[in-house]
Amino acid sequence: xxxxxxxxxxxxxxxxxxxxxxxxxxxxxxxxxxxxxxxxxxxxxxxxxxxxxxxxxxxxxxxxxxxxxxxxxxxxxxxxxxxxxxxxxxxxxxxxxxxxxxxxxxxxxxxxxxxxxxxxxxxxxxxxxxxxxxxxxxxxxxxxxxxxxxxxxxxxxxxx
Amino acid sequence: xxxxxxxxxxxxxxxxxxxxxxxxxxxxxxxxxxxxxxxxxxxxxxxxxxxxxxxxxxxxxxxxxxxxxxxxxxxxxxxxxxxxxxxxxxxxxxxxxxxxxxxxxxxxxxxxxxxxxxxxxxxxxxxxxxxxxxxxxxxxxxxxxxxxxxxxxxxxxxxxxxxxxxxxxxxxxxxxxxxxxxxxxxxxxxxxxxxxxxxxxxxxxxxxxxxxxxxxxxxxxxxxxxxxxxxxxxxxxxxxxxxxxxxxxxxxxxxxxxxxxxxxxxxxxxxxxxxxxxxxxxxxxxxxxxxxxxxxxxxxxxxxxxxxxxxxxxxxxxxxxxxxxxxxxxxxxxxxxxxxxxxxxxxxxxxxxxxxxxxxxxxxxxxxxxxxxxxxxxxxxxxxxxxxxxxxxxxxxxxxxxxxxxxxxxxxxxxxxxxxxxxxxxxxxxxxxxxxxxxxxxxxxxxxxxxxxxxxxxxxxxxxxxxxxxxxxxxxxxxxxxxxxxxxxxxxxxxxxxxxxxxxxxxxxxxxxxxxxxxxxxxxxxxxxxxxxxxxxxxxxxxxxxxxxxxxxxxxxxxx
Numbered sequence: 001x002x003x004x005x006x007x008x009x010x011x012x013x014x015x016x017x018x019x020x021x022x023x024x025x026x027x028x029x030x031x032x033x034x035x036x037x038x039x040x041x042x043x044x045x046x047x048x049x050x051x052x053x054x055x056x057x058x059x060x061x062x063x064x065x066x067x068x069x070x071x072x073x074x075x076x077x078x079x080x081x082x083x084x085x086x087x088x089x090x091x092x093x094x095x096x097x098x099x100x101x102x103x104x105x106x107x108x109x110x111x112x113x114x115x116x117x118x119x120x121x122x123x124x125x126x127x128x129x130x131x132x133x134x135x136x137x138x139x140x141x142x143x144x145x146x147x148x149x150x151x152x153x154x155x156x157x158x159x160x
Numbered sequence: 161x162x163x164x165x166x167x168x169x170x171x172x173x174x175x176x177x178x179x180x181x182x183x184x185x186x187x188x189x190x191x192x193x194x195x196x197x198x199x200x201x202x203x204x205x206x207x208x209x210x211x212x213x214x215x216x217x218x219x220x221x222x223x224x225x226x227x228x229x230x231x232x233x234x235x236x237x238x239x240x241x242x243x244x245x246x247x248x249x250x251x252x253x254x255x256x257x258x259x260x261x262x263x264x265x266x267x268x269x270x271x272x273x274x275x276x277x278x279x280x281x282x283x284x285x286x287x288x289x290x291x292x293x294x295x296x297x298x299x300x301x302x303x304x305x306x307x308x309x310x311x312x313x314x315x316x317x318x319x320x321x322x323x324x325x326x327x328x329x330x331x332x333x334x335x336x337x338x339x340x341x342x343x344x345x346x347x348x349x350x351x352x353x354x355x356x357x358x359x360x361x362x363x364x365x366x367x368x369x370x371x372x373x374x375x376x377x378x379x380x381x382x383x384x385x386x387x388x389x390x391x392x393x394x395x396x397x398x399x400x401x402x403x404x405x406x407x408x409x410x411x412x413x414x415x416x417x418x419x420x421x422x423x424x425x426x427x428x429x430x431x432x433x434x435x436x437x438x439x440x441x442x443x444x445x446x447x448x449x450x451x452x453x454x455x456x457x458x459x460x461x462x463x464x465x466x467x468x469x470x471x472x473x474x475x476x477x478x479x480x481x482x483x484x485x486x487x488x489x490x491x492x493x494x495x496x497x498x499x500x501x502x503x504x505x506x507x508x509x510x511x512x513x514x515x516x517x518x519x520x521x522x523x524x525x526x527x528x529x530x531x532x533x534x535x536x537x538x539x540x541x542x543x544x545x546x547x548x549x550x551x552x553x554x555x556x557x558x559x560x561x562x563x564x565x566x567x568x569x570x571x572x573x574x575x576x577x578x579x580x581x582x583x584x585x586x587x588x589x590x591x592x593x594x595x596x597x598x599x600x601x602x603x604x605x606x607x608x609x610x611x612x613x614x615x616x617x618x619x620x621x622x623x624x625x626x627x628x629x630x631x632x633x634x635x636x637x638x639x640x641x642x643x644x645x646x647x648x649x650x651x652x653x654x655x656x657x658x659x660x661x662x663x664x665x666x667x668x669x670x671x672x673x674x675x676x677x678x679x680x681x682x683x684x685x686x687x688x689x690x691x692x693x694x695x696x697x698x699x700x701x702x703x704x705x706x707x708x709x710x711x712x713x714x715x716x717x718x719x720x
Contacts, residue, residue: 004607024233024268027310032344032358032393034314061613068241089285090472093433094513096398097442101515102531113282113291118457121195121226121719127682139682141717144647151650 001074003063025116027109029086030096035109041131045078046155050106050128051117053087059126062143067104069148077155081106086117086125132158190231194447195719197224197295201248203711209669210691210708217246218711222255224295224647238263250697250706251298252465254328256513261329262302273309278302281321283340283364286470287404287429287453288385291325296697297465297704300324303336315347325457327467333464334457338366338385355396363387364404368457368468374412376420383409385455385469387429398435404428408454409547413496414597416460421550425494427452428556429471440517442460446474449557451506451542454493464702467594472702474511475537476568478586480609481659482627482641486590487698488564491541497597501547504594509539530573535568541594561601565589578615582625584608592634600633619649637663653677659693675713684717 006080025037041047052059052065064151066073073079083106085095092112099108111117120129123141128151130138140147200221203214221244228237242258243251264277280302282290293300319340324331331521341603345351345359355467369382387404408424431448473490495504513567518525540559566588574580585606592599611625627641641659659671674686694708 020595024270032284032360034311035627057479088472089287089470090283090474091477093398093400093435093446094444097435097437097444097515100396100437100466101440101517103440103517103519112285113280114278115224118280119193119228121193121228121682123195123197123682123684123717125717140650140679141682141684142650142653142677142679144623144649144653145337145613145615145621146647146649149619149649 290470511537
């Protein structure tokens with residue numbers, strides 16, 4: 001009965017709501033500055049929120065693949081990628097090492113208590129969500145080589 | 161709890177209905193989001209090769225539904241879990257059944273956040289307090305109670321919590337409360353951070369109380385924990401230090417039984433970390449001593465039940481299958497052998513890591529670049545004399561026998577735009593006797609792994625690896641493994657893996673798996689058939705013992 005009840009709520013709900021409201025969450029960036037996610041995704045330029053972890057090989061492969069073309073993407077679409085690190089105390093300190101040694105140009109955010117991950121209902125990493133003008137335009141979980149091309153196509157379509 | 165949870169669900173449904181009705185009239189109708197996760201197993205009747213016999217319920221399924229609704233800074237949410245008809249093997253058995261397990265209401269503004277109900281929180285790195293969910297490990301120790309967070313500006317955050325931890329469908333007995341302050345001194349003093357760097361500091365306090373009416377006289381029913389930490393960061397340099405202390409507590413053995421002593425024991429952790437980054441390279445150093453510091457909210461809790469804090473293994477997190485056979489489970493609390501013989505009081509050690517990128521068109525990098533990662537870690541047990549906890553002399557900062565040591569080297573090389581390879585070598589020493597209480601104190605292994613990824617035509621790719629593990633002083637002997645994966649981005653993935661324990665004199669078995677997954681947006685469905693190796697499954701330094709099994713697995717994820 002309870003199960004039915006919840007499923008019922010769930011389907012009614014998923015049918016009737018849009019996703020325009022924003023999250024109030026604050027995360028810290030690499031320099032310890034506070035970043036309000038609600039403001040970030042309001043940007044009039046496309047924003048990629050990419051969840052990753054230092055121990056997640058496909059996450060790093062994805063960020064490396066995007067790194068190769070990031071400059072071109074930025075020139076063509078003014079996109080910004082926020083690499084949200086979900087590592088806990090065990091390995092969070094490694095994030096900066098990976099980031100710097102690979103020469104990435106992303107914005108790094110720390111989500112150690114996984115508040116943002118939970119708010120966006122991210123089950124596993126890698127996982128990315130793309131926003132444009134405060135609206136979610138694309139979501140994807142998992143990575144295999146070539147996924148980045150699909151991502152870029154979606155961004156270009158959205159900003160047209 | 162059930163009355164509350166039904167009330168909550170009704171409230172949520174009401175909100176949904178109101179909003180659905182007023183959808184056209186209102187501008188801000190809030191946001192509903194949620195997720196479904198379902199993991200199921202259909203076990204084979206038996207599998208002689210790996211010594212598996214099906215459990216009572218051959219079909220078992222772990223399911224999670226999470227719903228959150230937010231409107232103008234107010235949010236409410238519930239989580240429903242169902243382990244029906246039974247819990248998947250290796251998960252805590254008290255999860256069997258179903259029910260609303262988590263629910264909360266929260267208010268968030270720019271400066272204040274208040275929560276009642278279940279919440280997840282960690283103070284600093286979690287040394288004193290962490291409540292978190294890890295579905296893979298069957299951990300959800302959310303705190304049920306109240307939390308207040310106050311951040312008057314970007315330089316200060318204060319937190320206070322009060323409550324009990326969740327245990328399956330109920331709570332622990334232990335009551336916990338605490339406060340945390342996190343300060344950015346450079347911002348407070350308005351210093352030029354570019355020039356002088358950033359200095360941060362933090363203080364935490366946690367108390368726990370559990371009534372006791374057993375035979376041990378004067379047993380501390382309330383225990384206090386304190387920590388102080390500081391950090392310094394300048395453009396290419398990060399330094400961190402943290403010290404934590406707990407007041408006297410009784411000694412508890414591995415079965416969750418209080419040991420009859422006339423003495424009580426405090427505990428401490430000292431942790432130092434440094435990161436230096438240079439041109440395309442980075443160095444990490446960590447040193448840590450942890451003595452009698454892994455804690456539960458309840459004296460009778462065991463394994464991953466009702467964990468109060470988080471003192472993870474500071475070793476490399478491996479992702480290849482053979483590299484996950486000898487994983488280190490940190491020895492940060494007192495442990496005892498049968499008969500309450502003192503086995504361990506804590507550990508001391510550290511790790512070092514060097515990451516280097518040889519850029520494109522450099523001598524070593526070649527046309528497409530090369531990356532190198534070298535990692536070393538070493539942990540020793542803390543020294544003590546005697547095996548009776550009442551009379552043993554315990555030392556700080558004095559290493560005794562080696563618990564774990566490993567050396568990793570990884571090279572990634574891109575040969576052209578569509579082909580890259582990874583080579584990994586791991587050498588490790590694992591003290592099984594100390595960590596697991598039986599076996600050899602000197603399990604030595606060497607692992608070689610080669611992996612290649614080829615990008616074919618548009619979106620198609622093949623990933624393959626071969627692995628070999630040589631081991632001495634373990635009856636399970638050598639292993640060989642291989643994986644092949646074919647992906648069509650971004651939707652399809654097919655894989656075949658095998659781990660062959662050919663060096664095992666008792667059961668030489670293939671642990672194979674064949675499967676496929678399909679992903680569309682945030683919906684992911686995976687089906688596989690094969691065998692599960694018996695062993696520790698570890699995520700972030702917390703491990704769960706998984707029994708050997710064989711059968712069909714299905715998993716589904718969906719979120720909105």
